[in-house]
Amino acid sequence: MSFKQKIPELLAPAGDIERLKTASLYGADAVYLGGKNFSLRAKAINFSPDDMHEGVIYAHEHGVKVYVTVNIFAHNKDFEGLYDYISFLNEINVDALIVSDPGIISIILEKFPNLNIHLSTQANVTNLQSAKFWEKQGIKRINLARELSFQEITEVKNSIKAEIEIFVHGAICISYSGRCFLSLYLTERDANKGECAQPCRYHYRLEEKKRPGEYLPIEEDNRGAYIFHSKDMCLLKRLQQLISIGIDSIKIEGRMKSPYYVASVTRLYRAALDYWKTNKISQNPEKDRLPEIFFNELSIIGTRSFTENFFENPPNQKDMLYDLERVENSYVFAGIVEQEGEHIIIKVKNKIKCNDEIELMKTGLEISSYRIISISDIYDNEMPEANPEQIVKIITEPSSANIKKYSIFRIKKI
Numbered sequence: 001m002s003f004k005q006k007i008p009e010l011l012a013p014a015g016d017i018e019r020l021k022t023a024s025l026y027g028a029d030a031v032y033l034g035g036k037n038f039s040l041r042a043k044a045i046n047f048s049p050d051d052m053h054e055g056v057i058y059a060h061e062h063g064v065k066v067y068v069t070v071n072i073f074a075h076n077k078d079f080e081g082l083y084d085y086i087s088f089l090n091e092i093n094v095d096a097l098i099v100s101d102p103g104i105i106s107i108i109l110e111k112f113p114n115l116n117i118h119l120s121t122q123a124n125v126t127n128l129q130s131a132k133f134w135e136k137q138g139i140k141r142i143n144l145a146r147e148l149s150f151q152e153i154t155e156v157k158n159s160i161k162a163e164i165e166i167f168v169h170g171a172i173c174i175s176y177s178g179r180c181f182l183s184l185y186l187t188e189r190d191a192n193k194g195e196c197a198q199p200c201r202y203h204y205r206l207e208e209k210k211r212p213g214e215y216l217p218i219e220e221d222n223r224g225a226y227i228f229h230s231k232d233m234c235l236l237k238r239l240q241q242l243i244s245i246g247i248d249s250i251k252i253e254g255r256m257k258s259p260y261y262v263a264s265v266t267r268l269y270r271a272a273l274d275y276w277k278t279n280k281i282s283q284n285p286e287k288d289r290l291p292e293i294f295f296n297e298l299s300i301i302g303t304r305s306f307t308e309n310f311f312e313n314p315p316n317q318k319d320m321l322y323d324l325e326r327v328e329n330s331y332v333f334a335g336i337v338e339q340e341g342e343h344i345i346i347k348v349k350n351k352i353k354c355n356d357e358i359e360l361m362k363t364g365l366e367i368s369s370y371r372i373i374s375i376s377d378i379y380d381n382e383m384p385e386a387n388p389e390q391i392v393k394i395i396t397e398p399s400s401a402n403i404k405k406y407s408i409f410r411i412k413k414i
């Protein structure tokens with residue numbers, strides 16, 4: 001049965017063309033990506049103009065929209081070449097530009113009035129007046145700052161017509177979304193240019209000047225202190241609340257993340273949105289719960305544990321990961337299908353051996369297990385095992401014929 005609940009768009013990250021295609025396969029309605037210039041996350045692999053053009057054609061053929069980030073904190077010199085770049089994006093028919101700088105926005109509004117502008121989270125919209133201001137400027141969609149509570153999100157959503165987009169999953173900053181100089185000071189990589197080395201997650205120790213190498217513990221555990229190490233955001237349990245107030249798009253963070261991560265998180269949120277398409281939201285928190293399988297799948301994705309960030313209350317110490325670097329996950333990325341056929345060709349991501357059981361992540365939350373019968377290189381030389389980045393043909397039991405290109409296999413950690 002289908003109810004009249006408006007299901008938001010699912011917006012997934014695409015660090016490169018492979019991840020764009022993976023996100024499309026696993027249920028994204030839209031992807032966001034950056035070019036080599038004018039984009040935060042400049043160190044994400046990012047798209048050349050040709051890749052971007054190919055990506056837009058591919059996405060549109062698969063019913064997926066493409067939003068391109070032009071969200072640098074621009075200085076005067078950054079405007080060189082900007083007009084030509086936006087002309088190019090216009091010509092290849094991208095669906096929107098994600099922008100934060102008012103100077104860049106003014107150029108788009110004046111010269112490219114047909115282009116949709118989505119306001120980047122980098123603009124830090126934290127209140128209704130600010131949202132109204134941007135709406136008046138002609139902004140089609142506003143990504144609200146991650147630092148808002150559900151109550152505040154609701155107040156904004158109820159009072160403006162512009163679309164509202166909300167981050168629901170992924171890494172968060174301990175500063176206002178990327179407006180932070182820690183990385184620049186410590187590593188000369190500027191978070192404000194998308195090059196953050198995430199030093200907030202480094203392990204810190206105290207050293208007395210005259211005793212080099214003698215670290216004084218400021219410890220949260222015996223490996224050190226993770227002073228600024230925030231857990232990752234996850235609003236999976238809160239989707240029904242976002243749906244009930246008519247949020248237009250939910251966004252997954254992670255253009256630097258692997259295709260495995262992109263596939264795992266995209267498929268999880270796709271399945272959750274599909275669940276709420278067919279199950280009525282009652283506004284009763286006891287009843288409005290996703291089945292346990294969603295949280296089992298969530299726990300398999302590598303994480304820094306989860307926080308709901310500002311959703312109910314401002315985060316505090318329990319939302320930081322003081323005692324360890326990451327939560328151990330039980331599965332790893334085995335490989336991605338490079339070529340379909342009677343026997344598939346995969347790019348290996350973690351060592352696989354004959355007789356290993358690998359799991360195909362299907363759309364929905366289904367999994368199918370396959371036993372590897374044989375592995376061979378592209379010249380058909382058999383090999384007992386394959387290592388990361390090798391491209392190999394595998395024969396499996398049951399047959400892996402019909403498995404689509406860009407499908408992802410995972411394997412249980414030993």
Ligand code: SF4
Nearest residue numbers: 173174180191196200
């Ligand atoms: S150092 Fe940490 S808080 Fe600062 S921008 Fe990078 S990820 Fe965000």
